[in-house]
Amino acid sequence: MNTTELRSVLADPEHSGAYFIDARDTEAMAEAGSALDYAVLRVDLADCPDKAELMKRFAEAGGFPTWFGGNWDALADALGDLSWRPAEGYLLLVEHAYDWRAANGEDFDMLLDILNEAAFRRAEDGTAFWALLPFPAEQLAAFEG
Template identity: 70%
Template sequence: MNAADLRSILADAEHSGAYFIDERDTGAMAETAGALDYAIVRVDLTGCDDKAGLMQRIATAGRFPEWFGGNWDALADTLRDLSWWPAPGYLFLIENAAQWRGANGGDFDTLLDILNEAAFEWARQNVAFWALLPFPGDQLTALED
């Protein structure tokens, strides 16, 4: 996919959501989001063991306010707000998530639901919100099942 196509895709708020991508595309996605002046949030889950660790890493990477409660409801509320970080669009890269997903399958599904709900809310305001989860290419087919 060329840079113009990628820019067109990321600029389209109607198609925002949480998506699995090939980890080899991470750099191009981040670069394109930067060119669109999007807020880029990179969450590295290497060594993350549990939901509390996930919440801390997302809060730190996303510069969440002190009032963030560190639970699913607070995450949903915070992702739908983002008033402290105004931007024409948002790109969340949830990197190195395979181990966390394997150990926290139900919570992983909840995270995807919350990310998608936030994307749909932002799309209603015509603001792109992308949550991309890079995985090795050979694992992508299994994730879609």
């Protein structure tokens, strides 16, 4: 997909959500989000040991306010608000999530639910919210098999 096509897809809030992408497409997605004047937030889960650290990394990447409580409800509230990060849309790149998924299966499922719910709520307001989880190609192939 070329840059123009990526921008076209990302500009449509109706299709926002949490998606697995090929890790090789990460930079192209980030560039397309920036070209649309989206807030591009990168959350790196490399060597992330647990949910507490995941919350810390989301808070740092998103510049969450001091009221952020570091739990699932607070993450859902923060991603549903983002008033402190006004933008045309939002693109979260949750990098190295494949390792975290392997070690934290139930928590990973909860994270996906929260990311999709945030996208759904934002789409109702006409704002795009994309949570992209870059996975190595061989990991993506495992989902298809």
